[in-house]
Amino acid sequence: MEGLQKRLGLLALLAMVAALYAIFVLAPVELTMGVVQKIFYFHVAAAWVGFLAIYLVCFCSLRFLRKRDRQWDIRAASAAEVGAVFLTLNLVSGPIWAKPVWGIWWTWDARLTTTFVLWLIYMGYLMLRRLVDSPEQRARLSAVVSIFGAVNALIVYMANRWWRTQHPQPVIAGGEDSGLHPDMLLALLVTVLAFTLLFFCLWKMGCDLERSRESVESLRRTAQRHLREVR
Amino acid sequence: MKFWSQTAAILTKDLLTEYRTKDVLASMLLFGLLVILMFHFAFEPDSEEIRKFGPGLLWMTFIFAGLLGMNRSFVGEKENDALEGLMLSPVNWSSIYLGKMLANLLLLLLAEAIILCLFSLLFNYAIWPRIGWMAAITFLGTLGFASVGTLLAAVSANTRMSEVMLPVLLVPLVLPVILSVVLATAANFAQPAEEPVMFFWMQVLAAYDIIFVTLPLMTFDYVLEK
Numbered sequence: 001m002e003g004l005q006k007r008l009g010l011l012a013l014l015a016m017v018a019a020l021y022a023i024f025v026l027a028p029v030e031l032t033m034g035v036v037q038k039i040f041y042f043h044v045a046a047a048w049v050g051f052l053a054i055y056l057v058c059f060c061s062l063r064f065l066r067k068r069d070r071q072w073d074i075r076a077a078s079a080a081e082v083g084a085v086f087l088t089l090n091l092v093s094g095p096i097w098a099k100p101v102w103g104i105w106w107t108w109d110a111r112l113t114t115t116f117v118l119w120l121i122y123m124g125y126l127m128l129r130r131l132v133d134s135p136e137q138r139a140r141l142s143a144v145v146s147i148f149g150a151v152n153a154l155i156v157y158m159a160n161r162w163w164r165t166q167h168p169q170p171v172i173a174g175g176e177d178s179g180l181h182p183d184m185l186l187a188l189l190v191t192v193l194a195f196t197l198l199f200f201c202l203w204k205m206g207c208d209l210e211r212s213r214e215s216v217e218s219l220r221r222t223a224q225r226h227l228r229e230v231r
Numbered sequence: 232m233k234f235w236s237q238t239a240a241i242l243t244k245d246l247l248t249e250y251r252t253k254d255v256l257a258s259m260l261l262f263g264l265l266v267i268l269m270f271h272f273a274f275e276p277d278s279e280e281i282r283k284f285g286p287g288l289l290w291m292t293f294i295f296a297g298l299l300g301m302n303r304s305f306v307g308e309k310e311n312d313a314l315e316g317l318m319l320s321p322v323n324w325s326s327i328y329l330g331k332m333l334a335n336l337l338l339l340l341l342a343e344a345i346i347l348c349l350f351s352l353l354f355n356y357a358i359w360p361r362i363g364w365m366a367a368i369t370f371l372g373t374l375g376f377a378s379v380g381t382l383l384a385a386v387s388a389n390t391r392m393s394e395v396m397l398p399v400l401l402v403p404l405v406l407p408v409i410l411s412v413v414l415a416t417a418a419n420f421a422q423p424a425e426e427p428v429m430f431f432w433m434q435v436l437a438a439y440d441i442i443f444v445t446l447p448l449m450t451f452d453y454v455l456e457k
């Protein structure tokens with residue numbers, strides 16, 4: 001198991017270096033936006049991971065409810081923690097780009113609002129986990145909430161999209177005029193790959209951390225029992 | 232048939248407790264009045280501003296009053312372990328959910344009707360010509376809100392700070408309802424009424440209701456089990 005984490009970490013590192021090369025050397029500087037457009041690669045990759053994670057959380061939660069195996073709960077919780085970090089990165093990098101390009105930090109556009117709501121759902125999920133004492137109950141309740149969160153993320157997106165949108169149209173498979181310079185597309189794909197690998201590496205580390213925490217706890221309980229017997 | 236008579240029994244029980252104490256309804260109404268009062272002093276709105284902000288304000292009042300009321304529906308059952316009793320009684324657990332959800336729905340609709348009348352009276356807001364459509368919109372919006380809210384009230388009753396946990400979980404999840412219901416209400420009360428817009432958002436509400444009435448019924452057993 002140690003080997004998997006090392007390999008994932010190494011792959012993520014290599015991909016990240018390749019992504020940085022592709023972003024800053026290979027991809028051309030955007031004509032109207034200039035250098036600030038380079039945020040786009042990290043911004044989109046972080047959003048992709050944030051949205052991927054909520055569906056992984058939902059998937060692990062469904063597995064938990066079916067199998068009643070604590071491991072699936074640990075996987076769900078850890079995916080939510082890491083996903084929330086990536087979504088925060090996305091929400092922070094967005095305004096840094098938006099200020100010079102749109103002239104404002106934030107706008108209540110469909111995609112921004114959806115991301116913000118998803119972030120709030122993550123926070124609710126993580127807060128719920130902290131506020132339920134029994135581990136078994138915590139696993140069940142948070143699993144149910146994550147299913148609602150995942151379904152709702154889709155509906156929020158559609159509802160907002162019908163309402164208003166200002167965010168740049170999807171550049172890939174967006175509309176007729178959309179499209180990326182081939183080198184920019186390559187840089188984006190490499191960055192997305194790097195972020196995904198990094199996510200899986202961090203996810204694995206989070207699960208291991210939770211498991212060690214549990215075994216330390218049970219060791220401590222055993223030690224206390226032995227101590228009492230000795231006395 | 233048995234399922235529905237069990238549901239009806241739970242519904243009657245909840246409504247009867249509420250009828251005898253009137254705690255929830257009274258607190259929701261007072262809270263609604265307080266929001267209206269604050270709105271008046273915060274904005275001193277003229278009739279044009281009322282037309283513009285009225286729908287949003289009404290629904291914010293409904294949502295916050297509803298959060299207040301729904302929090303009670305499972306926290307109250309925790310006292311004297313009444314929920315354990317319900318779970319041990321020979322009823323399908325889905326009917327516990329459905330009965331409580333319908334009780335919440337009826338209470339919310341009653342409170343909303345009274346708040347709406349008071350709002351119209353105090354701000355000279357013309358609701359009567361289009362009250363039928365307003366009733367339909369309110370029903371669709373409240374149904375989605377109450378169905379998700381009842382399930383999450385059951386979830387948050389198990390946490391250490393249920394009165395904080397419920398809004399934190401519920402508001403992001405009912406955001407599509409808030410958006411659609413406010414837009415539908417605004418379209419309904421616009422001069423002249425924008426019916427196509429109103430129908431569109433009512434359809435969105437209906438779709439949300441179908442999904443979020445089914446989903447709690449499928450997951451409620453997991454929330455209760457011990």
